[in-house]
Amino acid sequence: MPAIDVQLLRKDFKVQQNRGGLKGALQDLFQRQYKEVAAVKDISFQIPKGEICGYIGENGAGKSTTIKMLTGILVPTSGEIRVNGFVPYKEREKFVSGIGVVFGQRSQLWWDIGVIESFQLLKKVYRVSDQDFKVRLDELVQRLQLEDILSRPVRKLSLGQRMRCELAASLLHNPSILFLDEPTIGLDIVVKTEIREFLISMNQRYGTTILLTTHDLQDIEALCSRVIMLDDGRIIYDGGLEELKAKWGKGKEVFLDFDNPITLARLHELTAGLETAWELIDERRAKVLIPQDRVNISEVLSRVVGVLSIRDIKIVEINTEDIVREIYKSGSSNSSSNTGDNADITSEKEEKETIGHA
Template identity: 60%
Template sequence: MDNMIEVKNLRKEFVSYSSRSGLKGAFRDLFTRNYKIVPAVNDISFQVKQGEMIGYIGENGAGKSTTIKMLTGILTPTAGEITVNGMNPHKDREKFVRSIGVVFGQRSQLWWDIAVQESFRLLKKVYGISDEQYKEHMGHVIAALDIEPLLDKPVRKLSLGQRMRCELAAALIHNPPLLFLDEPTIGLDVLVKLKIREFLKEINEKYKTTILLTTHDISDIEALCERVVMLDEGKIIYDGLLERLRSQWGDEKEISFQFSNPISQIELGMLMPDNGVSWMQGNGQNVWTAKIPNEEIIISTLIAKVVQSYRIKDVKINEVSTEEIIRNIYEKGVRHG
């Protein structure tokens, strides 16, 4: 299978200026400015195969949006090589933009004061789509995203969820083989998120559309992506299967006990004080949750000791969430290739 995206030693630097203090400093700033070079993306390399759905994740300022802007030709790299769908996003600009779809969650590509369908018609002309192609493809997109009732409304009168569904439809008018989604579900309610996720799965299966998704909502990644690329301070710290990320760093489990009678944290702490078990109060009456190393002997020993010592109503064993695993990786500053 061919690579849809190839990135090699990609780097983007920005110049950051700082002002000197005081009147004398302001006067000096008129002639010479203090500045430093800040790398937003720092020599990263990765490939994306055709038909893959990749989660591109990282904290604010990690370099996600900067990468997307370089891959889509909005920003020019300081150094490195990019090939997207066999083209250089900057040199083959006109031809290139016809082969991608882009949705930025906080920027609109629809015209604010005209009806949604008029925006679609304008985009149809821009991309040179025939009436027949438009009717066949967009008929499916409009039905799947349930936006038929919104087509005659101006964009400014749409709710955020309605607008994002229309934005996604607009990005797909020319049925591009590659779709960039930058925070597409930001601020959306659960039902709208589910509809968008189902739609993305559908187009990926039907058209083998390659999707690169950046998001802070880890549930989006879990629902859509098998592979994640994790960025921190402009560098890739993990590139691999989401499942491997969970097994590699998901080294804790949570066990919730609901006790028949009130119990204190001190009493629970005395059960297994030297095995890395920590207790915190859970949701509900007499519920306590133990954070425990993901080791079979420790888990079974703790459950046995609790059951022998106290009367319990319920026990639940939970995996630590992907979101928590990722947060722990950033907090501990772990570096893995």
Template identity: 60%
Template sequence: MKDVIEVKSLRKEFKSYSSRQGLKGAFRDLFTRNYQILRAVDDISLTIKQGEMVGYIGENGAGKSTTIKMLTGILTPTSGVVTVNGMNPHKDREKFAQTIGVVFGQRSQLWWDIAVQESFRLLKKVYKVSDEDYKNHMEHVIESLDIGPLLDKPVRKLSLGQRMRCELAAALLHNPPLLFLDEPTIGLDVLVKLKIRKFLKEMNERYQTTILLTTHDLTDIEALCERVVMLDEGKIIYDGQLGQLRRNWGEGKQIQFLFSQDIKRVDIENLTAGLEVEWVQPGRPFIWVANVRNDENVMSDLIGRVVASHKIKDISINEVSTEEIIRNIYEEGIAVK
């Protein structure tokens, strides 16, 4: 498989200006302004091969969207080398745009006041797609995303879920080999998310479309991506298989107890004193979750103490979720490279 994205020592810095207080400060700002250099992306290196579906994750402000904008040619890097589809994204803009599709969850590439199919026709001209290629490819896309009934409706009259399905179809109208998705399922209901995930898997299998997915919804990552890249303060702290991340950092279990009555934290912590357990209350009444090591003796002792002291309606034992693993990594500042 060839390399679709090659990034070496990529850096992006911004100037952040601050204003002085008062009239005197405002007058001084006219001549000299205070500023500091903020490094949004800090010397990252990354390679993505054709056909990969990669999850690009991190907290707000970690540098995810800035990276995507440099990879798509919207922003010029401060330093470093970026090669995408064999081109420099910000130097070969027109030619490069023909080889990528982009969906930003909070921005639209469709025209607001005209019918969806008219937007598609305009994009067909922009990307110079032949009638035959358009018909062969878009029939499958429209059917898979179930947007046939929406084609004659103005974009402004679509729901969020309907619009996002049309946005995805528009991004894939010219059947690009590389697709960037930045929060594509933000605010969508479960059924729409499932439909979009299924479609993306089909596109990847059918055309070997390379997908770079940025999202805060880790269920999207788990459903689509085998590989994840974690970013923190502009640096890559993990690049590898999602399964390996779980094996290395998710060896514990989560035991969920549904009590018959409300239990105070101090009572349940005193009850399990001496055991390596972290108690979490997920915000639902009468429910407590114990995070413990994957040790039969510890789990048996824990369950025995709780059941002997309180009436229990239900107990469930689960693997530690990916969301919990990643939350712990960021909170504890673990270097997982």
């Protein structure tokens, strides 16, 4: 049984249509008009136990809406969800004991009390035994370097300190699945690196399944073996990082510093017959784009290095962020940012109503 099983999942929202002008505003007071907006459109995927999967997309693509359905905060319009074998919105009490959730822009800690007191309250919420709580807390405090901040109120923590505490809070009950929605947003590179290393170690040690949404694609490259890419509520890619680079990557860029002035004509002459794209940076520097899987980089370099005097060579592989940016720039979707924003607003409202009745 997979950790997460999603079949034809869909979420529609009703969004109010505001009419313009004073007359329209008066009409809206007595008779509101709505339209249906689909935030998530019949998506299907499975995540096996122990996998770290990245769930990425532009703003309004449907990432957070999906996470809220997977965690039981929102009820799907249609489709089926199984998380740890449970239907999240139907079996809340049994379901939540097996998951941990971190929303980067929301806190599950109590703002005005000490961190340790928040942890003790969560212990009671999740019904963790005294012995398990002590063992788990000691490990998390050590791994996340929380010793000096346990007694501080949450409101007095820096963003990096608070995010480490949020991670600890989500893992106190030793969940088998961890949902992370923008967990490194706004953090500096040192704290991001610490959190990434911690998540990798948790996955390796306990086999924790992790579903990660983020706009920082360095998180994806550091953590994930698989990527699901969402655009306008639909999945446009589901596979490994290497396959993503092979399918959409342009290849490698090679930067060369020459001892003597060089011309584009000479470089084209040396690499005649090879599918390359040369560009002069200045009279002694050039770069060449070598397409993915169509030209051997060693053949290009052997033709140039064997003839010209070269001071330095730098090979740069186009990273995931560049690839994803190109996918969206290429017009692979017809998504509307306004639609996404409206759906998110409605999502927030429905989320509050759902929590109020939970």
